[in-house]
Amino acid sequence: MDKFTTLTAVAAPLPIANVDTDKIIPARFLKTIKRTGLGVHLFDTLRYDSEGRERPEFVLNTEPYRKAQVLIAHENFGCGSSREHAPWALLDFGIRCVIAPDFADIFHNNCFKNGILPVRLPRAVCDQLMEDARLGGNARVTVDLERQVVVRPNGEEIHFEIDPFRKHLLLNGLDDIGQTLQYAPKIDTYESRQREEKSWLPGITVA
């Protein structure tokens, strides 16, 4: 996983609430067995018409947002399915940070596993950042994870909250599994205790 430290980039405004994971990446594109290559289908139905042509009015089909690395949206971003293909598609397109008033839990979790920073900011602040983003290519936003600030193009800094453990993993690009395996002896102990206390619990074998 790539580290996330500081990002200065074009932000794309997507003023929609309840952006569900079917919207981010429709189910028909989940047949891949890889993590990469989904960027071309990001927001497929919003981005392309039924003939596969770009819809000129969709934000990611316009300059400078084709190169956006930050996405700003409304409430409950990422609701719906648990598909990690949603953050994979965002990442493959180039998005490293999503700013919204709140996120659906599983999507929020999945972002951190892929080096994407989800930033929760109040609706009014998101609306302000969308206004900034509409100023065009020179109006870049900076997201500084170490200092936990979003810097508007006019230099104003907006603080955001983040879970300290997740911040640590993201700043250092650390693999979760590696972290957990430090506790392997404790997992062993738990399992022996469970075998004793819940001896009624059967294992699964398929005949």
Next chain:
Amino acid sequence: MTETKPRTLFDKVWDAHVVEQLPDGTCVLYIDRHLVHEVTSPQAFEGLRLAGRKVRRPDATIAVVDHNIPTSDRRLGIAEEESRIQVETLERNVAAFGVPYFPVLDARQGIVHIVGPEQGISLPGMTIVCGDSHTSTHGALGSLAFGIGTSEVEHVLATQTLLQKPAKNMLVRVDGTLPFGCSAKDIVLAIIGKIGTAGGTGHVIEYAGEAIRALDMAGRMSVCNMSIEAGARAGMIAPDQTTFDYVRGKPYAPKGEALERAIAYWATLPSDAGAQYDKTVVLNAADIAPMVTWGTNPEAVVPVTGVVPDPAAEPDEAKRAQMQRMLEYMDLTAGQKLAGVPVDVVFIGSCTNGRIEDLRMAAAVTRGRKVADGVRAMVVPGSGIVKQLAEAEGLDKVFLEAGFEWREPGCSMCLGMNPDKLTPGQRCASTSNRNFEGRQGPGGRTHLLSPAMAAAAAVTGRLTDVRDMA
């Protein structure tokens, strides 16, 4: 000391699975059961392979194929190449890593959330995860069951744990008795209509109250299944005699004296008197009517006697625009009555409503009637076992004689990943769980409703109040 504090069902199951608590409150949480399917696992197994890791507990893991597979004759194989590759990849992975698997031609194959409880693989008091958001279904047994992403699938395969912070507790109490013509699906749609698609975010919902207690296990599973549609991390229902009776005799459940010890433990799990919830919502079952969604998320729902709401009455500009967009997509107009809207397709099945009890409810309405002209109606049992049971009861004949298709088990038309799809503009009365744009196929229009309401729509060709058909 916190030990003496009254605890909720969620607190108890959580506490029993904490391996280690880190200083910031993150826990290493032990996972009792890991359900695996073909869509969200290939990259996880690949991750294990690249890191040279094994599956820590194959005996706590079960794999099935459900999302991709056609619901027609499966002896013919899978025509669609990408779907076939995904299924073959799962089969290679379970063989390489020694993971138990119900193959597609095994009667035990089916939708992962139907199979787990049906086989007794999912049990009360467990932590259960799957790379699928509808894992919340298994919470009906009184387990803590939730959906995870593929990175977490890999994490569980490798460590049998997850790094998690505890959720907040939310109580949804449904008092009173459910009226005639309504079922569990109407309860959960009414709940989502009331609290919204983000009403449960950050929380685990415990469903309680007389109307919930009165539900059979299938109904409880339908309710817990849609917890995620209210944004909740999971949904749970305290285990009781209904639960114990359900578990008894299931193939992988404990038997005899072991079962009695298990039940003694499970009986300690219901929330303590005085346990605190961060949020409480109360509904009166008597106020619930058969529900139908009109929009493109599950909170856009009204009783079938209602009308499509008017965006003009919505003060928030963004919400107004969203409602407008929903009406355009759904081809409905403000003030239009839901009852009477013609449908092209009826889908009965899914992890929400693909159990034998659901099929019985649909068959009761269908019996002696015919599917309306021009309507494609299909019944897709949730598993091979459900299919066998239904056929033993003659339900297949009821559906076939009425003009329904009687298909092989799988996720089918719940999501457009297999050949069962809507074509653009088609309108579907569906017992599934999501009405998002394009969910059942690009351009498809979904109305979520109960199995009885779906059957009523099939025979009249329109959204219909099933109570008028008695």
